[in-house]
Amino acid sequence: MTTSTPSTTRSAAARPADRAAGASRSRSHVSRRLRRIPWISCAIAAVFCVLWAFPVYWMVNTAFKPQSEMLSSTPHFLPQNPTLDNFFRAVGQGNFLVYLQNSVIVVAGAVIFSIVLGLFAAAALSRFRFRGRRTIMVFLLIVQMLPGTALLIPQFLIFNSLNLLDTYWGLMFAYVAGVLPFSIWVMRGFFLAIPVELDEAARIDGASTWQVLTKILFPLVMPGIIASSVFAFIASWNDYIIAYTFMKDQAHYTLPVWLASFSTASGGQIGTDYGGQMAGATLFSIPVVVFFMIIQRNLVSGMSAGAVKG
Amino acid sequence: MAIKKIAVVGAFSVASLLVLSACSSGGGSDGASGGGDETITVWAMDGDYTPETLDAINAEFTEATGAEVDVQVQTWDGITTKISTALATNTPPDILDVGNTQVASYAANGGLLDLTDQADDLAQGHTWLDGLVDPATIDGQLYAVPGFAGARAVIYNKQMWADAGVTAVPTTYEELTAALDKVKAANADTSDFSAFYLPGQYWFGGLQFVWDAGGEIAEQDGDEWTSGFGSPEAIEGLEAFKEFQTSYSSAASATLNTLEPNQNQIFADGKTSAILNTNVSGILTANPEMTEDDLGTFPMPGLSGDTQPVMLGGSNWAIPAKSQNSELALEWVKIAASPEIQEDYVYGVDGWIPNSSEGIEAAQATLSDVKKGFFDAALNSKATPPNPNWTTIESNKDVEGLFSSIASGSQSVEDAAESFDTAADQTLNGE
Amino acid sequence: MVTSLAPAPPRRPAGSPRGRLPRSTRPSLAPLWLLSPAGLVLLCVTIAPIVFLVYISFTDYDQRTLFTGEYSVVGVDQYAAILSDSEFWLSLLRTVVFTATLVGGSVLIGAGMSHLMTRLPTVMRYVVTVVLILAWAMPNVASSLIWKWLFQPQYGVVNWLVTQTGVVGDITSVNWAADPQLAWVCIWLLVVWQAVPFIALTLYAAETQVPLERKEAARLDGASEFSVYRVVVLPALKPTMLLVTMLSIIWDFNVFNQIWLVSAGGPDRATSTLGVFTYTTAFSGNVQIGAGSAIAVASTAILLVLSVLYIRNLVRSGEEL
Incomplete structure (x- = not known):
């Protein structure tokens, strides 16, 4: 884990340079491609795209279908009579906006908490040498090995006695518990990728520890902050079982719990309302997909930069 | 340095305040467990009662007591987990709609209120169906009130x-x-x-x-x-x-x-x-x-x-032992089990078999051809073993x-x- | 958590290629105040629960306890019961095998995809990137439910498509979740589908850093595409590869939603991994929280022992840093 590639230390700090390099590379690609288009590669990629996009396409397709088209023995690959009924039914199932609000509050809280706390802790673990540091690192690793549902048991009992179940705080702390060790671990990798000479130079210029952190280090680990925020976001936004176990009042459900509740809904008599469920899944996914499309460049370049010092 | 520290603390407090205020605004909207007018929470199972029936019970209840009812319809998947975890809290729902085969485990472990003393009052002169009462009776104590029965x-x-x-x-x-x-x-x-x-x-x-x-x-x-x-x-x-x-x-x-x-x-x-x-x-x-x-x-x-x-499938109404409003809950259950609601709604609207033999007799007169098959089938019925561990087998x-x-x-x-x-x-x- | 401070060591560790720690020798309070907020929170939400978890694993905490608070300490009874229960060992085995096949499958496909992307024309590469992000961004509860719908008996489109190919006969009514092998296949596909994008995109970003000239040179020498990848690309990708593999292990080991929502650990516990086994023991049916805790503690302990070498390595590299 200590090997470093030639470009590592540079890429976190100097991405524009990489981009320029990438641009010149793709120009040379173009000229070559005029001579030889990689048909086989394109074909494989096309098959891959169809396979990988199919589930999402099928979700959207189903969401717009009336019930009769959905339950037909020969599937329709496009809705014959597109309808928005499924969306209305999905939003009408309980209170969509309340669940959205619950999810946003709890997840935002958990992400902010774990990133802010994790940033400081990662700085300490990467920039200072003190007794117990190794113990902490080992602890952070071991926590990752607990099955996700293991912590759920004691948290449930403890939060119950503190009357924290069925509250935003309880759920948020449960998410922080799951996410914080991982965030510290990931961000520490990003700190380590920054040459320590930078701090030392600043110190010689008389900067305080705090100034070194805020003026020099934090801006440089921004890709790491983004990357770990995204991981923290994914982990808590996707959680189903903790929210399901903790939240008793339906007004406190989060979106995943709401979505899964379609399984046996609508009277238990007609089974899963797949149209409504797929419409709900579409609504649930759109914001995340948009968000991912926007940040993906940062995330991926950030990850590969931090990767080198995992 | 000190100033910077204050800045950190400040930033933290702002973040916490933001979250906190978001929490309280969200928490205020449910109002169910809050003060003010009393509200009881009822967990009804998906597909058991129509909204019409529940509304009728609630209307009568609100008229009699002035308290409000928050009905939450629960889905069947994982319901034993949901109820067990809810019964563990200090503010469980006040009334549960429990499948007749599932009463035993909650009752045997002390999760439900013992209703033996109120049994006569709740029965209102009618004789409940054995298939519903038996699984709700543990060591001679009654823990749930029959709601309706269904036969295949x-x-x-x-x-x-x-x-x-x-x-x-x-x-x-x-x-x-x-x-x-x-x-x-x-x-x-x-x-x-x-x-x-x-x-x-x-x-x-x-x-x-x-x-x-x-x-x-x-x-x-x-x-x-x-x-x-x-x-x-x-x-x-x-x-x-x-x-x-x-x-x-x-x-x-x-x-x-x-x-x-x-x-x-x-x-x-x-x-x-x-x-x-x-x-x-x-x-x-x-x-x-x-x-x-x-x-x-x-x-x-x-x-x-x-x-x-x-x-003999069916559901019973149970009151959690830790319910904060057990008096009101009893009142609600009494209405839900009453001959009038049973005849006009549970049988009349939902089409279920009423909870008492008197109810079944009364229903015979108006029984449509389609419903008759279910009532006839119910005449020869059995139930799952009245064993608290039966739930485990069912949920596995x-x-x-x-x-x-x-x-x-x-x-x-x-x-x-x-x-x-x-x-x-x-x-x-x-x- | 240890927060006591010691003066920074007088000399840098010999193995370190570059200085990583400030040279200042004066004891600093900085680590203390940097660590204590996270430390306090972890103490409350992670360490205390773990200690409590270990404690309840020595009790008969069950549904009755949940409702009434009564329980008794039963020593190692729970552990004796768990360790002699074949279901526990089966879950452990399933978890390990499942994690291994998931990590193997997704890293292989992801690496293949990332390499393919470097050879695609810009437009095609852009399409692939969008598709990958689409699959990656789908919340896994949503994708699990999509899966159930895709693989639904009778109306599921996958069943229909596979039937159309005519290879395996009419399978329109096959219930994937009710067959032990098919349930695994179904869940495996789901998890891999979502895991590949992150791996592919990360490896692709890393692979673009490999000088193109080196690859071209190897190709001109007549090397096959596979040997180009093995000899030129792979060594350069090693750190990134290690990172995505490790993240995959952590994530795939903790897969829960997908299993829970698709098969709920069934049929007949065939897809019950440690996480599912812990949850069902502790919270389903008769709520045997004591037993569930013992499963969690025992399995973590076993996995720790299994991975002790790996941790030793990490600790050693941590020391160098």
């Missing part, structure tokens, strides 16, 4: 049967199989057609064959429970189930359950001419072009010559596995019964 009967498509030349409603097992043979022959061209759709995981259906042959799920001798699927009678019943299932239900159905794909949907789509179910409303919802007149019902006849004993879906492995032939009847019994003996005796 054969629902068939009149048109399809007439087209196949079946004119009389079968009253014996032989007549039923003869009718199904005709239907099967008449629809031989339809792919995946089932004369009688009985999916393999449908343990309520399979149990009827076992009971009809004289088998029992489990028997109690002192403190010791013995699972009974290995008995000669039960094996005979399981064989009969296998034979019926493989003869009249599509091969694919051997590993399926009744929900996915939904048997009502399959019936509504014309892929089967008959199913076993507790009511016809699901079929009518799935195919709005069908009416009650298109459907016929009758109790499933058994090889024994009698109708097959049915599993072990029984589904037993019947589906028999139907699909993945295990022989004897092997399947034996492996189920071995596991069930342990579970039932709490090992």
